[in-house]
Amino acid sequence: MQLRKSYFADVRKDDLHEIGQPRPRSDSPGHVTGKTAFFADRNFPGMLHLKMVRSPHHHARIRSIDTSEAEKHPGVVKILTAKDVPHNVYTILILIQIGPEDETVLADGKVRWKGEAVVAVLAETERAAQEAAAKVKVDYEVLPAVFDMEEALKPGAPLVNEYHGQNYYLYDSGECRKVRFGDVEAGFAGADHVLEQSYQSSPIEHAPTETTGCVVAPEGNDRFTCYTNTQAMFFTLDNTSIILQMPGSKLHFVGGTVGGGFGGKVDVIVEPIAILGAKLTGRPVCFIYSREEEMQISSPRAAEKVVIKDGVMSDGRIVARKVTGYTDAGAYSRHSPYGAQKGAGHYPGPYTIPNVWIDTYCVYTNRTPSSAMRGFGVTIGDFALEVQMDKLARLIGMDPLEFRFINAYRDGDMKAHRQPTEGAALIECMQEASRAANWPVAEKFMAMSSYVKGA
Amino acid sequence: MAKVPVQFTLNGSDKAEFVDSGTTLLHALRDKIGDTSPKGGCHQGTCGACSVIIDGELRLSCLTLAETCNGATISTTSGLSESGVLHPLQRAFLDTFATQCGFCTPGMIMAAKVLLDHTPNPSRDEVVEALSGNICRCTGYEPIIQAVLTAARSNSQNAA
Ligand code: FES
Numbered sequence: 001m002q003l004r005k006s007y008f009a010d011v012r013k014d015d016l017h018e019i020g021q022p023r024p025r026s027d028s029p030g031h032v033t034g035k036t037a038f039f040a041d042r043n044f045p046g047m048l049h050l051k052m053v054r055s056p057h058h059h060a061r062i063r064s065i066d067t068s069e070a071e072k073h074p075g076v077v078k079i080l081t082a083k084d085v086p087h088n089v090y091t092i093l094i095l096i097q098i099g100p101e102d103e104t105v106l107a108d109g110k111v112r113w114k115g116e117a118v119v120a121v122l123a124e125t126e127r128a129a130q131e132a133a134a135k136v137k138v139d140y141e142v143l144p145a146v147f148d149m150e151e152a153l154k155p156g157a158p159l160v161n162e163y164h165g166q167n168y169y170l171y172d173s174g175e176c177r178k179v180r181f182g183d184v185e186a187g188f189a190g191a192d193h194v195l196e197q198s199y200q201s202s203p204i205e206h207a208p209t210e211t212t213g214c215v216v217a218p219e220g221n222d223r224f225t226c227y228t229n230t231q232a233m234f235f236t237l238d239n240t241s242i243i244l245q246m247p248g249s250k251l252h253f254v255g256g257t258v259g260g261g262f263g264g265k266v267d268v269i270v271e272p273i274a275i276l277g278a279k280l281t282g283r284p285v286c287f288i289y290s291r292e293e294e295m296q297i298s299s300p301r302a303a304e305k306v307v308i309k310d311g312v313m314s315d316g317r318i319v320a321r322k323v324t325g326y327t328d329a330g331a332y333s334r335h336s337p338y339g340a341q342k343g344a345g346h347y348p349g350p351y352t353i354p355n356v357w358i359d360t361y362c363v364y365t366n367r368t369p370s371s372a373m374r375g376f377g378v379t380i381g382d383f384a385l386e387v388q389m390d391k392l393a394r395l396i397g398m399d400p401l402e403f404r405f406i407n408a409y410r411d412g413d414m415k416a417h418r419q420p421t422e423g424a425a426l427i428e429c430m431q432e433a434s435r436a437a438n439w440p441v442a443e444k445f446m447a448m449s450s451y452v453k454g455a
Numbered sequence: 456m457a458k459v460p461v462q463f464t465l466n467g468s469d470k471a472e473f474v475d476s477g478t479t480l481l482h483a484l485r486d487k488i489g490d491t492s493p494k495g496g497c498h499q500g501t502c503g504a505c506s507v508i509i510d511g512e513l514r515l516s517c518l519t520l521a522e523t524c525n526g527a528t529i530s531t532t533s534g535l536s537e538s539g540v541l542h543p544l545q546r547a548f549l550d551t552f553a554t555q556c557g558f559c560t561p562g563m564i565m566a567a568k569v570l571l572d573h574t575p576n577p578s579r580d581e582v583v584e585a586l587s588g589n590i591c592r593c594t595g596y597e598p599i600i601q602a603v604l605t606a607a608r609s610n611s612q613n614a615a
């Protein structure tokens with residue numbers, strides 16, 4: 001592998017001498033000696049353990065909650081329900097003005113997915129908290145649920161989330177994010193071939209080795225230290241401040257050491273309720289997901305459906321691409337409206353196509369709320385796009401790599417969402433890949449350039 | 456709840472504690488004795504993060520009751536380096552970038568140590584087999600396998 005500095009010669013004057021040089025990581029000595037302090041390595045005298053009572057139903061009205069038996073269980077110190085949470089309905093992206101607030105910290109009147117938090121039990125030991133949680137009685141009236149995005153979008157489908165009022169996120173552009181570029185129908189009409197395919201993915205769990213959690217210690221002055229493995233420290237601090245109606249100066253977050261995140265630890269889930277527990281009891285509180293909770297409760301990558309329709313010429317040029325993307329947010333928004341929007345910006349992929357039409361929907365269903373994971377909003381889209389590219393190449397009898405050279409975007413090309421392409425380097429990467437994989441392409445493609453005009 | 460006494464040697468020093476009957480060794484080590492190098496990734500014997508060495512054998516401390524360890528000799532990763540000098544396995548894990556988030560690392564090092572104690576020059580397959588009870592979500596395993604083979608080589612060079 002060689003570093004091709006020529007590509008960035010105009011923009012990067014530095015000599016990039018760090019690349020290719022191994023450097024020791026500053027955190028590794030702690031890891032190999034067992035000295036790195038993960039949040040769960042903090043232990044405080046008198047620490048309480050928090051366990052959640054969770055919904056066994058996908059969609060149900062809560063008729064009543066009876067905590068009287070649980071309260072009598074030996075070791076129980078405090079039981080929290082929705083009415084104890086100062087600002088119970090929240091949404092994490094409200095910090096960047098993406099509302100409405102649509103999710104409850106503890107369920108209030110309704111549950112919208114199986115596993116939703118309903119009651120928090122704080123006890124002297126993990127075991128006491130677990131046993132008491134089993135004694136909380138919740139009376140549910142089960143409601144019809146919807147698990148499929150297309151079903152959810154049909155008229156008459158059960159309404160998942162009243163805060164939205166319909167089973168999709170309403171963007172300022174309407175029921176979906178839209179990109180319109182050229183005239184896609186004219187493109188299809190003039191194409192030699194048209195191919196429409198649909199692609200689907202299931203939710204994917206991040207499965208970090210360390211489960212989600214936090215340890216909270218009251219500092220004795222109405223200020224709380226929260227040791228957490230969140231991947232989003234300030235995001236969590238600011239949202240906690242809203243949920244608990246507490247100034248940020250009362251919250252001291254300590255973190256940055258994460259036992260595997262992959263995007264799975266960016267939601268604000270464990271910290272607000274654990275801090276509330278510490279505030280109301282005056283005791284340190286530990287809230288750690290069990291392995292089962294990590295796999296079942298924590299947000300997965302969203303399930304997606306992507307429908308791609310392409311018009312292609314026999315000489316290899318794609319002349320029109322229409323993409324309809326669906327992101328399954330589950331019952332609540334979390335980061336999904338943003339993920340679906342990212343998809344709209346990402347299609348039609350790294351290719352220059354004169355006629356493009358894109359619709360991406362963020363859909364609500366009664367499934368586990370999904371959220372961030374490694375390139376969410378574009379990763380599944382890329383899978384769909386590149387499989388589609390292979391199918392198109394096969395359809396016109398062309399080598400799949402040469403087909404990509406013909407359509408690759410280059411510096412200066414206008415992208416469908418009206419950003420001019422800059423620093424593309426796709427052609428150079430494919431040339432390198434062609435050599436590395438010993439997958440030869442015609443000489444004219446090896447002479448192409450992303451940044452030299454006319455090459 | 457009735458407490459039971461437990462007494463064992465941990466990384467060369469004597470430890471004695473009273474624990475609730477049924478307390479796991481993982482809990483006793485982390486929350487009572489204060490050795491947090493064994494990690495709890497699942498508490499159900501599936502991830503290997505809690506691996507320790509008991510009387511020379513690799514054991515999952517989350518499935519071991521503390522009260523069964525009376526008189527035992529226990530080693531954990533926190534006791535591996537001597538006077539600040541890293542054990543060859545720790546050195547190799549650093550040099551081959553075998554640790555990312557680091558949560559699996561203490562358990563991995565324990566599993567590797569038991570292997571090298573019994574089989575100083577393991578084959579790659581033997582390394583894979585020895586680490587098969589330990590999950591790493593970050594590294595893709597290859598750097599860890601290389602670390603164990605590297606440590607084995609440096610051991611045999613030192614012995615020669
Ligand atoms: S914590 Fe013991 S095997 Fe996972």
Ligand code: FES
Pocket residue numbers: 209259260553554555556557558559560590591592593594
């Ligand atoms: S380094 Fe993260 S689990 Fe192994």
